[in-house]
Amino acid sequence: xxxxxxxxxxxxGLMDYxxxxxxxxxxxxxxxTGRLDTDIFLLTEHPAVFTLGRRGGQExxxxxxxxxxxxxxxxxxxxxxxxITYHGRGQLVVYxxxxxxxxxxxxxxxxxxxxxxxxxxxxxxxxxxxxxxxxHGVWSGDRKLGSVGIAIRHGVAFHGLAINVTTxxxxxxxxxxxxxxxxxxxxxxxxxxxxxxxEEAKQRMKGHLAExxxxxxSLMGLEPLxx
Amino acid sequence: MKEINxxxxxxxxxxxxDHEWVKIMGDAAIVGISxxxxxxxxxxxxxxxxxxxxxxxxxxxxxxxxxxxxxxxTYLPLTGEIIEINEALADxxxxxxxxxxxxxxxxxxxxxxxxxxxxxxxxxxxxxxNG
Numbered sequence: 001x002x003x004x005x006x007x008x009x010x011x012x013g014l015m016d017y018x019x020x021x022x023x024x025x026x027x028x029x030x031x032x033t034g035r036l037d038t039d040i041f042l043l044t045e046h047p048a049v050f051t052l053g054r055r056g057g058q059e060x061x062x063x064x065x066x067x068x069x070x071x072x073x074x075x076x077x078x079x080x081x082x083x084i085t086y087h088g089r090g091q092l093v094v095y096x097x098x099x100x101x102x103x104x105x106x107x108x109x110x111x112x113x114x115x116x117x118x119x120x121x122x123x124x125x126x127x128x129x130x131x132x133x134x135x136h137g138v139w140s141g142d143r144k145l146g147s148v149g150i151a152i153r154h155g156v157a158f159h160g161l162a163i164n165v166t167t168x169x170x171x172x173x174x175x176x177x178x179x180x181x182x183x184x185x186x187x188x189x190x191x192x193x194x195x196x197x198x199e200e201a202k203q204r205m206k207g208h209l210a211e212x213x214x215x216x217x218s219l220m221g222l223e224p225l226x227x
Numbered sequence: 228m229k230e231i232n233x234x235x236x237x238x239x240x241x242x243x244x245d246h247e248w249v250k251i252m253g254d255a256a257i258v259g260i261s262x263x264x265x266x267x268x269x270x271x272x273x274x275x276x277x278x279x280x281x282x283x284x285x286x287x288x289x290x291x292x293x294x295x296x297x298x299x300x301t302y303l304p305l306t307g308e309i310i311e312i313n314e315a316l317a318d319x320x321x322x323x324x325x326x327x328x329x330x331x332x333x334x335x336x337x338x339x340x341x342x343x344x345x346x347x348x349x350x351x352x353x354x355x356x357n358g
């Protein structure tokens with residue numbers, strides 16, 4: 001009988017990037033010190049925002065900061081791996097706060113599984129997404145569909161994956177995503193050429209996370225974490 | 228990925244639970260990351276360094292390593308002052324993958340050598356990895 005590790009799943013809905021980031025840091029600390037005794041997977045969607053990785057990537061911003069200000073889109077430096085990226089409505093984001101050692105995961109295996117979750121979700125919709133050795137994340141042909149970027153603090157991984165479901169792709173045109181020039185971003189809806197329901201994709205995502213990470217999820221709300 | 232018995236873990240160093248090592252050299256010490264850590268991270272593309280003169284407490288974050296896979300913080304094994312950073316890593320961060328012991332990250336002046344007692348010997352570190 002397969003025994004699955006317990007984990008919590010918390011659907012944050014639409015949440016401002018900075019607020020979700022603050023929550024991640026708080027949970028990383030709680031997980032590290034044992035005040036949280038299980039891993040916790042955050043699901044969210046962010047209002048439009050650009051984030052910069054450790055190495056920066058501002059040179060990969062193709063529009064001026066004044067232009068972003070006028071559009072009301074923030075540019076936030078952050079410690080995850082990778083270069084500049086975009087988050088916005090219609091993009092499904094997962095932040096697992098996961099103690100890698102107790103999960104029995106190497107960094108390589110962990111990244112592989114994050115990519116696998118996105119590949120399975122894409123397959124549900126008949127989109128054949130694949131990995132690409134040149135760059136982490138998942139691709140449909142030469143178009144990038146989903147990204148992976150993680151950070152590790154005292155053995156606890158945070159940040160995670162982002163897959164474009166119904167994302168407005170125009171904003172990606174304002175950057176060289178991940179510092180890669182000439183990369184075109186895509187979304188599941190774009191690949192399918194039809195409208196999609198984000199909620200349905202989110203439910204499917206939960207199933208794939210449970211399966212790929214071999215977890216028995218209990219759903220939780222935000223309140224118990226805000227003591 | 229290397230198996231644990233394939234890792235190069237030199238004797239005579241002290242290790243941390245976060246996979247740094249420290250080697251005492253006179254009244255200074257050099258600090259780097261273990262073979263296990265470089266192997267886990269994969270190809271390192273960026274080493275973020277502190278400034279010479281910066282002071283850190285034992286276990287405090289002094290920089291980060293970024294690989295194609297992840298960003299990982301590095302913690303100072305001993306309280307002390309940074310007296311030198313390995314400038315070669317700015318242009319060639321992959322040196323850490325090639326030899327994580329030859330290619331130390333920072334040189335420090337430790338404030339209190341009795342802190343060494345709280346660090347792991349190679350046997351204790353191996354137990355941690357096997358744990």
